[in-house]
Amino acid sequence: MKVExxxxxxxxxxxxxxxxxxxxxxxxxxxxxxxxADTTDFGILRLIVNDxxxxxxxxxxKGFTVNMTEVVxxxxxxxxxxxxxxxxxxxxxxxxxxxxYAFVERCAGNxxxxxxxxxxxxxxxxxxxxxxxxxxxxxxxxx
Amino acid sequence: xxxDEEFETLPRPxxxxxxxxxxxxxxxxxxxxxxxxxxxxxxxxxxxSDLKCLDDLxxxxxxxxxDMRDSYxxxxxxxxxxxxxxxxxxxxxxxxxxxxxxxxxxxxxxxDLMARSFVAAxxxxxxxxxxxxxxxxxxxxxxxxxxxxxxxASVIPISGGNTKRQIMxxxxxxxxxxxxxxxxxxxxxxxxxxEGVDFKGLKLRVGIFGAExxxxxxxxxxxxxxxxxxxxxxGLSEIMGPGVAIECIEAKxxxxxxxxxxxxxxxxxxxxxxxxxxxxGELVITTITKQGIPLIxxxxxxxxxxxxxxxxxxxxxxxxxxxxxxxxxxxxIRGVNVFPSQIEAILVGIEGIExxxxxxxxxxxxxxxxxxxxxxxxxxxxxxxxVLQALSRRVEKEIKDMLGVTCTAKLVxxxxxxxxxxxxxxxTDNRKL
Numbered sequence: 324m325k326v327e328x329x330x331x332x333x334x335x336x337x338x339x340x341x342x343x344x345x346x347x348x349x350x351x352x353x354x355x356x357x358x359x360a361d362t363t364d365f366g367i368l369r370l371i372v373n374d375x376x377x378x379x380x381x382x383x384x385k386g387f388t389v390n391m392t393e394v395v396x397x398x399x400x401x402x403x404x405x406x407x408x409x410x411x412x413x414x415x416x417x418x419x420x421x422x423x424y425a426f427v428e429r430c431a432g433n434x435x436x437x438x439x440x441x442x443x444x445x446x447x448x449x450x451x452x453x454x455x456x457x458x459x460x461x462x463x464x465x466x
Numbered sequence: 467x468x469x470d471e472e473f474e475t476l477p478r479p480x481x482x483x484x485x486x487x488x489x490x491x492x493x494x495x496x497x498x499x500x501x502x503x504x505x506x507x508x509x510x511x512x513x514x515s516d517l518k519c520l521d522d523l524x525x526x527x528x529x530x531x532x533d534m535r536d537s538y539x540x541x542x543x544x545x546x547x548x549x550x551x552x553x554x555x556x557x558x559x560x561x562x563x564x565x566x567x568x569x570x571x572x573x574x575x576x577x578d579l580m581a582r583s584f585v586a587a588x589x590x591x592x593x594x595x596x597x598x599x600x601x602x603x604x605x606x607x608x609x610x611x612x613x614x615x616x617x618x619a620s621v622i623p624i625s626g627g628n629t630k631r632q633i634m635x636x637x638x639x640x641x642x643x644x645x646x647x648x649x650x651x652x653x654x655x656x657x658x659x660x661e662g663v664d665f666k667g668l669k670l671r672v673g674i675f676g677a678e679x680x681x682x683x684x685x686x687x688x689x690x691x692x693x694x695x696x697x698x699x700x701g702l703s704e705i706m707g708p709g710v711a712i713e714c715i716e717a718k719x720x721x722x723x724x725x726x727x728x729x730x731x732x733x734x735x736x737x738x739x740x741x742x743x744x745x746x747g748e749l750v751i752t753t754i755t756k757q758g759i760p761l762i763x764x765x766x767x768x769x770x771x772x773x774x775x776x777x778x779x780x781x782x783x784x785x786x787x788x789x790x791x792x793x794x795x796x797x798x799i800r801g802v803n804v805f806p807s808q809i810e811a812i813l814v815g816i817e818g819i820e821x822x823x824x825x826x827x828x829x830x831x832x833x834x835x836x837x838x839x840x841x842x843x844x845x846x847x848x849x850x851x852x853v854l855q856a857l858s859r860r861v862e863k864e865i866k867d868m869l870g871v872t873c874t875a876k877l878v879x880x881x882x883x884x885x886x887x888x889x890x891x892x893x894t895d896n897r898k899l
Contacts, residue, residue: 330849332842334879360851364858364876365842367849386881388847421850439849 324447325393326437326460327375331368332388335361343368343382350381355466356437358424369424371396371437373464394439395447396458401427401434409436409455416449418442428466435463469585469617470578473726474781478774481782485729486520488754493517496760499544502537503762523729523752524740528763531564534704539565545757555603556703556803563603566703567758573612575755579724580613580709586722586781587697588672588715589643591618596641596670598632598650599677600801601625605707606677610645613709619643626650629657636668644673647801648680648688648696652832655691665693672715674699676708678798679789698788704764705751711786717778720785727755730784731763732772735793746771748793749786767794797893799827799834802871806892809838812864819846819861822883829897836873838865841880 333339340359347354347370356371372378375391382389399405406425413420421439428435435458440446450457468474476484493514496503506527507513516522534542543550551570555563568576589595595614599606607625614621622639624632626646632654635641644651651673658665673692676699688696700721701708710728711721723730728751732741735748749766769791774784797804806825813819824839840861848854854877861875 328849330847332847332854332877332879334877334882362851362855365854365878367851367854369849386879388842388844388880390844390847390849392849 324395324457324459325443326371326396326458326463328392328394328437328439329370329372329375329378329382330390330392331370331382333366333368335364335366340368342385343387346381346385347372347378350377352378352381355463356424356426356435358422358437360422369422371463375464392439393443394437395443395450396460396463397436397438397450398428398433398456398458399436401432405434406436409450412449412453412455413440413446416445418446418449467585467588467590468780469582474582474586474783476726476782478782481725482520484726485754488726489520489523489729489752490514490517492752492754492756492760493762495757496544496762500542500760502533502542520729523731523763526763528738528750528765529761530765531704531767534564535562538562540567542759542761543567544760545569550758552608554605554608554703554707556605564704569757572706572756572758575727576609576706576709577612577616579706579727580609581616582724583699583709583712584613584617584619584643584674586712586714586779587643587674587699588695589614589617589619589674593617593619593642593671594622594640594669595619595643595645596622596624596632596636596639598624598626598644598646598654599708605701605703606801609701609707609709610674614643614645629654630661633658633661633663636670637663640669642669642671644670644692644694646673646675647677648675648684649678649800649829649832649834651675651688651692651696652684655688656832665691668693670694672697674712676700677801679791681788700768700786700789702766702768704761705753705766706756710751714777714779714781720773720777720787722777722779722781722783722785723751725783728753730772730786732770733765735765735767735769744771744773746787746790765793767792767796769793795893797825797827797895799836799871802869804836804869804871808869809865810892812868813838813840813861816860816864819843823892824878824883825893827893827895827897834897836871838862838873838875839878839883840875841883842877843880 353373358369360367379389419441423438425436497514510527549569550567552568555565597610601607673694673696685696698713700711711723713721731750732747741747749768749770750763752762753760768789770786822841826837828835858875865873
């Protein structure tokens, strides 16, 4: 039910993002989804890739600080109100979203929302009981 | 103008005879009352009665800041605690400060020397002295305060901070003399400008600046922006506090060190050998009248030179040149003494932080800024921004709490800071003094 996401610390220096994507490209790693959070001094690049372990290994070899985090991917119809319907449920159950990002599936035309919750297991059970479609990691990696 | 004309202009032979008598006396006292000196003299095979002339001082061992730390808090005191009427302290490298104690007579001597210093700087009875040095354990505030009162001037004990109020008070109270750190004076000038206050409209005539290194270029800037005559003062708590040495307003060329109370020497900081007049080296001071905590050949770590050339002001006391650096790695940031090792000790104490750091010192406008770069290790790294920002704030807070200096913590990628290979470069000082 959980998806592995890799996070990379990036200083605000020119060329760092290009360097990371080059390393991943050279290792044959495909990026499925990404989000970049930035502050004045540093950024955090969050990625879902087809092979998280390999990505972590090659980036660490090049000296990057990398860690793995468990996130939840929820599929909703790509229609107005889709995201809102999930957030309403979470709000009612007082589940905090630490951060989130979204992308649209190529074939099915559904939106996929990636969530990082403060209480991941509780969030999953709440969403399941409300019949939201939670994507398995394997499906996302090979999408 | 003199405060104590007889002693300030004492002919050199008489001054040196007085020094010798006082030096012999202090050596007897520390030998009798301070176990540290008794042991160190014995180890050097020296007995106080061996000292026949001032040059014999060269044969005595040095006292270092480390010796003071090892004697924390009172072991170097030569007077019983019941005779100590004041205790001051300066920041130390391990969180423990360096402690000094003053007898009633020490306070009186300090007060006289500070009054002498004020007069040398061109201040007099009737002046309104705006004392913006910090009051407290730091010797600056109280030292200048007592001296100003002894002079008969009116003291405004405003201490540091709250710059807008400082400017209002300088304006309304008619301050004529300003005492603070040189960088703070420039900060005041900036604030005044923003408030629409012109220093040309104020009554300030003299500024007495010390407690951090500055330059001739800074003097020009201060004199122009604050419309006053800027005087360099030197002091350190171990020796006394402010007023150990000061420029005379007549020459503004070197700081007269009050030789009837202090014997200065310049040594090669590596070999410890005394250097000839005029050569640049580390300043070593022996206190010859202090009772509370007399120090013999104290290594100040300040780099300067010494001249005995007569001065146009008529004072016979030797002059030290403007301080040109430190022989150790101590940094002075906004008047606060900081050793990189202190910051390292704090960083090591924060769980998950590795002792790889870089200190970057800059001067933005007129104020010193300290940036502490810390590497983000895997253990520290979180994918949540707020966790990393909380970490930066914690580093900033611990440094502020322990050292009293404001800094900005900046997280950097791992392995980007140079590793220690014997002597790692830990400091980049971009200030142009």
